[in-house]
Amino acid sequence: MKSDHSAELTAIYERLYAAFGPQHWWPARTRDEMIIGAILTQNTAWTNVARAIDRLRQADCLTLERIDRTPTGRLAELARPSGTYRIKARRLKTFARWLRTEFRGDLDALFSLGLQPARTQLLSVKGIGPETADAILLYAGKLPTFVVDAYTQRVMRRHLLAMPTAGYHQTKQAFEHALRPDHQLYNEYHALLVELGKRYCRQRPRCEDCPLASLPHDADL
């Protein structure tokens, strides 16, 4: 990726915000619920995650402390609507146990390490990759790290702001170089990109009314 697309990335944000307005993300009532949702949404549409969250709430299993004390098989049963539920149940358990043993179950103890140390810690947990780690840091920790998801990669490539081979880290760096390190800005920008993707980039792109239609783009992406 060319190193400086600051003007373009700022312009894209302005257009998306003007078109969609504030998104009020993450859709969760508590930090624990946010983290649980982040794990459940891996490679999964949010509508299915919402079902699983409801079931966990009904079963009073929507805190990390409760997850730590609930058998994996029971969690899998509750998380079933979110797909890949056996894996996700294991990841929830792994995370809850890790937080208890390493940070006495205290999220503040994790986040107060600061952005980079906390990120390294999260990435050491099996089941937490770059996107999930960044989502947790940004939305639960209010730390300024940009979350790159599949829609973001697609938008960047489509509008020629990223090489087709640009990876997660490269794309993340481009946004963080272009924008001031402000967790509220990163929060809104990521949410707006997801909304853009959901509306206009699913299946074949439908570019007619897309807020970015007038930007340069590659019609094949």
Next chain:
DNA sequence: GACCAGGCACATC
């Protein structure tokens, strides 16, 4: 009945 969705771990080359 495909194809997709707000990834990740692991195997293999």
Next chain:
DNA sequence: GATGTGCATGGT
């Protein structure tokens, strides 16, 4: 280090 595959449901 890049690429492929399993995980598995519900919506379109």
